[in-house]
Amino acid sequence: MEAIFAQLLNGLDKGGAYALIALGLTLVFGTLGVVNFAHGALFMLGAFCAVAFRELITYEIVTTDPEQLSPWGSPLEIRTPIAQQYLGDWGAVIIDYSVPLSILLAIPVMLIIGIVMERGLIKHFYNRPHAEQILVTFGLAIVLQELVKTFFGPNPIPQPMPSTFRGAADVGSWLGLTPGAVTYPWWRLVYFLFSIGILSAVFAFLRFTTFGMVVRAGMADRETVRLLGIDIDRRFTLMFGLAAVVAGLAGVMYTPLLPPNYHLGMEFLVLSFVVVVVGGMGSLPGAVAAGFLLGILQSFASMTAIKNLIPGIDQIIIYLLAVVILLVRPRGLMGRRGVMES
Amino acid sequence: MNVLRLPRQDVILFAVFAIVVLTMPIWLTPFGAAYPGLMQKFAIFAIFAVGFNILFGLTGYLSFGHAAFLGVGSYTAVWSFKLFTMDAIPALIFAVLMSGVFALGIGFVSLRRSGIYFAILTLAFAQMSYNLAYSVLTPITNGETALQLTNNDPRVIDMMFMERTAGLPSPSIFGQPLGGIGGFYLCAVLLLVAFFIAQKVFASPFGMMLRAIKSNQTRMSYTGFNTRPYALTAFVISGMYAGLAGGLLAVTDPLAGAERMEWTASGEVVLMTILGGVGTLVGPVIGAWLIKYLENIFSAFNEGMLHATFSWLPDGVEDIVVAVTSKFVGEGWHLTLGLVFVLIVVFLPGGIMEGVRRIRSAVANRRDNRRTRFSTSAAE
Amino acid sequence: MQYSNNTVLHVADVHKRFAGLHALADIDLEVEEGKTHAIIGPNGAGKSTLLNVIVGRLAPSSGAVVFDGQVLTGKKPHEINQMGVARVFQTPEIFPDLSVLQNVMTPAFAKRDGAFRIRMLNPLANEAALREEAEEALADVGMIERRHLHAASLSRGDKRRLELAMCLIQKPRLLLLDEPTAGMSRHDTNTTIELLKKIKSRGMTKVIIEHDMHVVFSLADKISVLAGGRIIAEGAPDAVRGDPRVQEAYLGGAH
Numbered sequence: 001m002e003a004i005f006a007q008l009l010n011g012l013d014k015g016g017a018y019a020l021i022a023l024g025l026t027l028v029f030g031t032l033g034v035v036n037f038a039h040g041a042l043f044m045l046g047a048f049c050a051v052a053f054r055e056l057i058t059y060e061i062v063t064t065d066p067e068q069l070s071p072w073g074s075p076l077e078i079r080t081p082i083a084q085q086y087l088g089d090w091g092a093v094i095i096d097y098s099v100p101l102s103i104l105l106a107i108p109v110m111l112i113i114g115i116v117m118e119r120g121l122i123k124h125f126y127n128r129p130h131a132e133q134i135l136v137t138f139g140l141a142i143v144l145q146e147l148v149k150t151f152f153g154p155n156p157i158p159q160p161m162p163s164t165f166r167g168a169a170d171v172g173s174w175l176g177l178t179p180g181a182v183t184y185p186w187w188r189l190v191y192f193l194f195s196i197g198i199l200s201a202v203f204a205f206l207r208f209t210t211f212g213m214v215v216r217a218g219m220a221d222r223e224t225v226r227l228l229g230i231d232i233d234r235r236f237t238l239m240f241g242l243a244a245v246v247a248g249l250a251g252v253m254y255t256p257l258l259p260p261n262y263h264l265g266m267e268f269l270v271l272s273f274v275v276v277v278v279g280g281m282g283s284l285p286g287a288v289a290a291g292f293l294l295g296i297l298q299s300f301a302s303m304t305a306i307k308n309l310i311p312g313i314d315q316i317i318i319y320l321l322a323v324v325i326l327l328v329r330p331r332g333l334m335g336r337r338g339v340m341e342s
Numbered sequence: 343m344n345v346l347r348l349p350r351q352d353v354i355l356f357a358v359f360a361i362v363v364l365t366m367p368i369w370l371t372p373f374g375a376a377y378p379g380l381m382q383k384f385a386i387f388a389i390f391a392v393g394f395n396i397l398f399g400l401t402g403y404l405s406f407g408h409a410a411f412l413g414v415g416s417y418t419a420v421w422s423f424k425l426f427t428m429d430a431i432p433a434l435i436f437a438v439l440m441s442g443v444f445a446l447g448i449g450f451v452s453l454r455r456s457g458i459y460f461a462i463l464t465l466a467f468a469q470m471s472y473n474l475a476y477s478v479l480t481p482i483t484n485g486e487t488a489l490q491l492t493n494n495d496p497r498v499i500d501m502m503f504m505e506r507t508a509g510l511p512s513p514s515i516f517g518q519p520l521g522g523i524g525g526f527y528l529c530a531v532l533l534l535v536a537f538f539i540a541q542k543v544f545a546s547p548f549g550m551m552l553r554a555i556k557s558n559q560t561r562m563s564y565t566g567f568n569t570r571p572y573a574l575t576a577f578v579i580s581g582m583y584a585g586l587a588g589g590l591l592a593v594t595d596p597l598a599g600a601e602r603m604e605w606t607a608s609g610e611v612v613l614m615t616i617l618g619g620v621g622t623l624v625g626p627v628i629g630a631w632l633i634k635y636l637e638n639i640f641s642a643f644n645e646g647m648l649h650a651t652f653s654w655l656p657d658g659v660e661d662i663v664v665a666v667t668s669k670f671v672g673e674g675w676h677l678t679l680g681l682v683f684v685l686i687v688v689f690l691p692g693g694i695m696e697g698v699r700r701i702r703s704a705v706a707n708r709r710d711n712r713r714t715r716f717s718t719s720a721a722e
Numbered sequence: 723m724q725y726s727n728n729t730v731l732h733v734a735d736v737h738k739r740f741a742g743l744h745a746l747a748d749i750d751l752e753v754e755e756g757k758t759h760a761i762i763g764p765n766g767a768g769k770s771t772l773l774n775v776i777v778g779r780l781a782p783s784s785g786a787v788v789f790d791g792q793v794l795t796g797k798k799p800h801e802i803n804q805m806g807v808a809r810v811f812q813t814p815e816i817f818p819d820l821s822v823l824q825n826v827m828t829p830a831f832a833k834r835d836g837a838f839r840i841r842m843l844n845p846l847a848n849e850a851a852l853r854e855e856a857e858e859a860l861a862d863v864g865m866i867e868r869r870h871l872h873a874a875s876l877s878r879g880d881k882r883r884l885e886l887a888m889c890l891i892q893k894p895r896l897l898l899l900d901e902p903t904a905g906m907s908r909h910d911t912n913t914t915i916e917l918l919k920k921i922k923s924r925g926m927t928k929v930i931i932e933h934d935m936h937v938v939f940s941l942a943d944k945i946s947v948l949a950g951g952r953i954i955a956e957g958a959p960d961a962v963r964g965d966p967r968v969q970e971a972y973l974g975g976a977h
Contacts, residue, residue: 142676142680312479330459344843550820
């Protein structure tokens with residue numbers, strides 16, 4: 001019982017990441033009708049916003065201290081991160097909180113990247129066949145990940161989580177179970193709550209603002225909205241930017257859980273497509289539900305008991321599920337009829 | 343013999359193609375590419391791309407999982423070396439058959455959907471194979487260390503005829519070792535066979551049915567065709583081509599790793615086909631050659647060579663140019679590849695073959711214009 | 723239920739409901755062998771729904787469609803075609819990427835070889851018999867001189883003629899035509915009607931779905947009038963034209 005509960009928790013943070021990426025994929029597909037194979041790369045770019053932010057604030061300023069000597073007899077070099085140099089103790093706090101703080105950098109950067117991508121490339125593909133959309137965004141994904149590789153190198157760059165959030169929460173004892181029976185790392189809990197927060201914000205935005213209303217109407221029937229004289233293209237561009245920001249933030253906050261490397265995006269992309277397919281192409285709630293469902297399922301499949309029963313199941317469970325769903329229920333859990341059928 | 347019959351212009355095309363392929367060691371010399379390792383790759387990846395094009399070019403089904411069949415071919419060939427004999431023929435036959443079986447299974451399931459769903463299904467299957475090769479299937483694939491020959495391999499057939507010798511054996515054909523140029527000619531001959539079969543498909547009623555499926559599947563079924571077995575046949579054929587290519591990779595270098603099945607490898611064959619020209623016979627071959635050639639050139643470049651290349655520029659400018667270009671060569675070759683991919687899809691979705699056709703028709707138009715102008719002025 | 727001996731298509735007591743909406747109610751049609759049967763009605767009368775039920779694209783809520791003694795309901799499009807039913811669509815469905823001649827040869831293969839047969843050994847160029855047959859079919863619809871064109875480049879009227887040739891080459895027992903002149907210029911409409919008149923005398927049975935009564939008037943042996951999902955009148959063209967119910971529901975106000 002406790003083991004099951006623990007696995008349930010374990011799936012939540014990964015599920016949150018899947019849901020956030022899949023949400024963006026679905027939004028872009030629903031509004032622009034574009035199948036974006038570069039969406040995973042946006043997740044990866046977000047993660048590298050965190051890396052860049054940390055490198056920026058920990059850039060070391062070298063001063064020499066004539067009072068002290070190094071073991072080699074020369075004046076001791078003191079390396080101080082730039083943030084600490086100018087902000088003192090506050091700088092240390094900022095460095096400690098570099099991951100959540102890099103959200104401030106990621107929002108404008110991802111928005112700009114998203115808008116440039118849409119205006120510069122994607123918009124020329126609205127009316128081209130889906131195969132060509134897949135191909136061009138696939139090429140773009142390669143370009144983005146290789147660019148990151150040239151600047152940040154091929155190896156994963158671990159990002160520490162703020163020290164307050166190290167260790168694990170004793171979730172079990174909160175619920176009256178034996179203390180220590182079910183624990184859940186604090187940062188994963190933070191990530192789960194963060195993803196819930198972003199998801200609610202996006203849904204509220206779509207539900208309660210005029211902008212969101214137009215976008216939803218556009219998803220349902222683009223031509224009619226256009227006939228109403230609403231400049232839908234500009235809104236859709238912003239929508240793409242928003243999807244990029246969501247994917248980017250998902251990437252930023254995920255860095256302490258998985259050290260980002262340049263091909264992170266592709267790994268998540270394939271999984272997120274599976275999520276979108278399972279949830280139903282074009283359905284926002286479907287994408288979210290399927291994201292969490294698959295995260296949890298994956299976590300269950302990696303239980304030792306289950307792995308012993310069916311070896312390798314943890315490696316393929318998600319793909320297997322996608323295959324089954326596509327064959328049995330091609331529209332996914334909550335998909336609309338006829339979307340992308342031809 | 344119907345089996346060998348082709349329309350006249352196809353016969354000419356095949357003859358020209360055969361000459362081009364077989365004389366590679368001669369005409370590639372000025373390009374500095376006439377060494378066996380690279381020429382083998384030219385032939386092998388051309389086979390892969392020609393096969394992929396039978397599916398994507400004719401039926402329009404975009405598979406993102408064809409590298410899986412390449413990997414299956416490689417593993418099968420290496421196992422044939424290990425278990426039976428170092429002869430290449432059985433290894434290749436097993437490779438083709440085994441990948442055909444895999445393609446039949448995966449195709450049967452994936453072809454129940456079309457469009458983007460088909461692409462994702464094939465991608466999912468390829469990822470599954472890749473993940474499994476690295477985990478549970480390690481006894482068969484040897485995981486990250488890659489499957490290799492060892493001295494203790496049973497090689498039951500070889501052992502009936504000869505003594506175990508010290509040192510690892512190498513692949514052979516009819517007892518002749520297949521090193522270097524011999525390996526190239528084996529690949530070249532198989533490329534010709536593969537190309538010929540592709541020509542047969544393109545020229546046959548079957549090829550027309552596949553094109554009709556791409557053109558209008560609704561009309562196809564209301565015309566009385568059961569489209570799925572047609573597409574499945576194309577899928578299996580192209581899977582077998584990939585298996586042959588994978589088998590040849592193992593024959594020329596007897597080792598098989600799971601990275602061959604990675605989805606980036608699937609993306610590469612898509613790019614080769616697009617770059618050359620989807621749905622044309624020669625296009626995929628040109629695409630494969632160009633990419634493998636550029637890969638060879640670009641990834642070998644380093645900063646020292648760039649400095650040498652741009653030494654005629656003023657010093658400051660030289661440094662900047664070298665700093666920028668160095669991002670695109672060596673390790674950065676994939677960046678160039680990605681850019682080429684994007685540019686081709688944006689500006690020339692029909693690939694190089696479409697470019698050639700456009701230039702040709704532009705020239706023809708100009709000639710026509712001149713002639714018309716001439717005749718009108720003559721009439722006055 | 724009474725079958726007259728020569729009924730080839732029988733739509734038996736078909737109902738179709740969509741989420742509470744009664745799209746088709748109590749449809750009972752008997753199409754006689756060799757006759758041209760037109761189904762007309764104003765927009766929204768349920769004509770397309772009826773056609774889709776006949777070809778098996780939509781399952782009826784109750785009732786059945788029987789062709790030549792076999793139930794069509796639940797069969798796949800290619801199976802229905804192989805039974806001898808060919809269909810002309812409202813927007814011409816052709817193979818835009820093939821040549822005009824190949825467009826017509828393709829259905830000839832389906833007729834000769836069945837739903838699936840791989841022919842790889844003999845090049846297409848050697849299929850002289852089928853080629854001649856296809857050229858005849860093209861000549862029949864007056865398109866022989868365009869046989870080498872890319873089908874995508876044809877005008878809409880020519881696409882319709884091509885589609886007809888693709889159906890005729892299969893010598894179907896039943897030809898279904900879904901608004902064959904919809905969206906056409908006057909000129910194209912006239913040539914299409916001429917063509918349909920020309921093939922009228924051939925043995926095949928035809929069902930024409932049409933919005934415009936004038937189009938079918940000279941073509942049909944029998945007309946069923948559909949309005950609000952029901953057949954409100956049926957009979958010979960003259961009788962139907964004189965029927966006051968039809969005038970009210972369909973022609974109402976027209977001259």
